[in-house]
Amino acid sequence: MEHIAAVLVDGIIYSAWLFIAAVGMTLIYGVMKIVNITHGSFYALGAYAAASLTGAWLAHGYPPMLSYAVLLAAAVVVTLVFAPLIERGLLRFMYAKDEVVILLITYALFLILEDTIKLVWGVDPYFIAEPYGLLGSFDIGSLSYPTYNLILVGLALASGIGLAWLLNRTRTGKLLRAVIHDPQVSSAMGVNVDRFYLVTFTCGSMLAAVGGAFTAPTVSVVPGLGVEVVVLSFAVVVIGGLGSLPGAALGAVIVGLVRSISIHYMPQVELFVIYFVMALVLAFRPRGLFSLAEARKI
Amino acid sequence: MRDRTHIALAALLLAVAAGGPFLPKWALFLLTIAVAKGLVALGLMLLLRAGLVSFGQALYYCLGAYSAGSIGRFFGIGDIFVQMALGAAVAALFAWLLGFLLARYRGIFFGLLSLALSMILYGLLVKNEAFGSTDGINVLPSTLFGIRPGEGALRYVVALAATSVAVIAALLVHRYMHTPQGALAPAIKDNEVRVEYMGASAQRAIHVIYVIAAALAGTGGALAATAVGHIDPDMAYWTQSGEFIFITILAGTGSALAPFLGAVIFGIIHTVAYDLSPNTWQMTLGISLLVVIVFLPDGLWSLFARSAKARGAA
Numbered sequence: 001m002e003h004i005a006a007v008l009v010d011g012i013i014y015s016a017w018l019f020i021a022a023v024g025m026t027l028i029y030g031v032m033k034i035v036n037i038t039h040g041s042f043y044a045l046g047a048y049a050a051a052s053l054t055g056a057w058l059a060h061g062y063p064p065m066l067s068y069a070v071l072l073a074a075a076v077v078v079t080l081v082f083a084p085l086i087e088r089g090l091l092r093f094m095y096a097k098d099e100v101v102i103l104l105i106t107y108a109l110f111l112i113l114e115d116t117i118k119l120v121w122g123v124d125p126y127f128i129a130e131p132y133g134l135l136g137s138f139d140i141g142s143l144s145y146p147t148y149n150l151i152l153v154g155l156a157l158a159s160g161i162g163l164a165w166l167l168n169r170t171r172t173g174k175l176l177r178a179v180i181h182d183p184q185v186s187s188a189m190g191v192n193v194d195r196f197y198l199v200t201f202t203c204g205s206m207l208a209a210v211g212g213a214f215t216a217p218t219v220s221v222v223p224g225l226g227v228e229v230v231v232l233s234f235a236v237v238v239i240g241g242l243g244s245l246p247g248a249a250l251g252a253v254i255v256g257l258v259r260s261i262s263i264h265y266m267p268q269v270e271l272f273v274i275y276f277v278m279a280l281v282l283a284f285r286p287r288g289l290f291s292l293a294e295a296r297k298i
Numbered sequence: 299m300r301d302r303t304h305i306a307l308a309a310l311l312l313a314v315a316a317g318g319p320f321l322p323k324w325a326l327f328l329l330t331i332a333v334a335k336g337l338v339a340l341g342l343m344l345l346l347r348a349g350l351v352s353f354g355q356a357l358y359y360c361l362g363a364y365s366a367g368s369i370g371r372f373f374g375i376g377d378i379f380v381q382m383a384l385g386a387a388v389a390a391l392f393a394w395l396l397g398f399l400l401a402r403y404r405g406i407f408f409g410l411l412s413l414a415l416s417m418i419l420y421g422l423l424v425k426n427e428a429f430g431s432t433d434g435i436n437v438l439p440s441t442l443f444g445i446r447p448g449e450g451a452l453r454y455v456v457a458l459a460a461t462s463v464a465v466i467a468a469l470l471v472h473r474y475m476h477t478p479q480g481a482l483a484p485a486i487k488d489n490e491v492r493v494e495y496m497g498a499s500a501q502r503a504i505h506v507i508y509v510i511a512a513a514l515a516g517t518g519g520a521l522a523a524t525a526v527g528h529i530d531p532d533m534a535y536w537t538q539s540g541e542f543i544f545i546t547i548l549a550g551t552g553s554a555l556a557p558f559l560g561a562v563i564f565g566i567i568h569t570v571a572y573d574l575s576p577n578t579w580q581m582t583l584g585i586s587l588l589v590v591i592v593f594l595p596d597g598l599w600s601l602f603a604r605s606a607k608a609r610g611a612a
Binding site for chain 2: 035282286
């Protein structure tokens with residue numbers, strides 16, 4: 001019984017992390033139809049910004065309890081520097097191109113950002129473990145978990161509910177859904193589609209950066225950090241259905257639980273199962289588990 | 299415009315055969331790796347002509363490499379031609395099976411499914427102790443028809459064998475591109491519905507292309523395995539697929555020679571940029587990729603094609 005609880009708790013924590021890391025990708029695809037490899041770069045940027053800013057914060061002896069706010073601020077700041085630059089400076093000229101070509105453009109940007117990170121932060125690892133241990137731990141049965149993980153779960157819930165509320169319950173959300181449905185007509189009706197794209201790209205990237213920022217205390221921040229997040233986010237987003245918010249949540253829970261089950265019972269298939277599920281979903285429901293029926297082209 | 303592909307390929311082979319002994323070992327090694335990657339890109343080029351971008355071609359590259367590694371490890375066979383043939387065959391077999399599924403996909407979904415499949419192989423290999431998990435395994439030194447070349451000649455022999463195979467592959471692909479079946483690919487890209495109305499099966503054509511591309515990638519993988527002497531699961535990782543796409547897009551789809559040009563340029567950027575500044579070579583790659591996508595959508599090869607056309611007109 002306790003073992004099952006451990007599997008569940010691990011699964012939930014990992015799902016929460018996956019959701020934060022991946023939900024921005026589905027947001028950007030849903031609105032802009034961009035499969036965004038840069039997502040991994042923003043995750044890494046968030047982690048690096050958080051590591052250096054929080055490191056400085058703590059080194060100055062400011063209150064450590066506020067370091068969580070600093071993590072968040074770091075992610076916001078670094079995204080506001082890079083995301084508008086990329087969207088306004090490059091991506092907006094490419095929207096007429098094929099989805100696959102835009103995917104390649106984001107791949108080129110990913111390569112550029114990987115090295116930008118190395119130029120700014122160097123190649124030595126950063127450690128900021130303090131926020132991770134600060135909150136102590138909580139017990140489930142005889143197992144003890146760092147309380148920090150609850151922040152991840154809270155963040156995932158907050159960003160998921162926040163996005164759902166924004167999309168379904170506000171005027172902005174209504175306009176955004178109109179833009180998703182038909183950018184041309186929305187534009188003709190006086191909606192500033194360009195601004196929606198800019199804001200969406202920035203918000204989506206910011207979510208990735210927040211994911212990176214809050215992961216930074218739990219790992220050593222090294223070059224190549226974002227590389228794995230790219231494929232994991234693909235898996236999560238594809239399983240739920242590209243562009244679907246509830247889909248991303250479902251995808252995160254499925255991948256999280258599947259991974260946690262395999263780690264506990266069959267560790268040798270840990271990575272295999274994630275991508276196996278992704279391939280299965282693509283094979284039987286290419287538009288994801290949460291997709292509506294779509295007219296076939298042929 | 300006269301077709302000079304045959305002449306160019308023959309000249310290339312002669313140049314490597316004659317010039318090889320005078321090249322330093324590292325240059326021969328770089329050439330061999332460029333040829334291996336060029337083979338993979340050659341297959342990707344065929345797919346790209348049909349408008350398909352596979353973000354998982356590393357699957358077949360890695361399968362080829364591990365096939366070559368396995369016959370060395372389990373049967374003690376190190377013959378470079380056997381390795382390449384086996385790599386091609388294993389990759390083609392898997393592609394034939396997976397092709398029934400993948401040939402139905404287009405655009406982003408083709409890319410994502412191929413990515414998922416390559417990551418499955420990666421996931422299997424990193425935890426497989428028989429193949430050394432993440433460390434990978436060593437590959438036997440290459441032999442040629444049962445003869446083991448001397449230490450000094452090894453690199454030359456491998457480079458020559460690689461170039462010969464690549465020249466033959468490029469010739470066959472060149473021929474294929476000019477058959478009715480091969481000519482379908484650009485038509486599928488332009489308008490799949492019309493292809494179907496003309497009585498051709500787009501799905502079948504893509505399936506065939508997919509198997510050819512995989513066989514080429516398997517050959518390239520086996521070649522890389524024997525040239526490097528070591529294989530590891532990273533050969534199936536998505537960044538490896540990204541590298542192949544980079545080469546293919548950079549080169550363009552103009553000719554069967556283009557992917558090899560792309561691979562050589564990639565090798566040069568990799569070596570020179572890495573040498574000059576190890577922390578910005580990926581940036582160099584990214585910027586060149588952007589420049590090509592934005593200003594030369596048909597790849598570097600279109601520069602040659604354009605100048606040749608201009609000469610023809612003059």
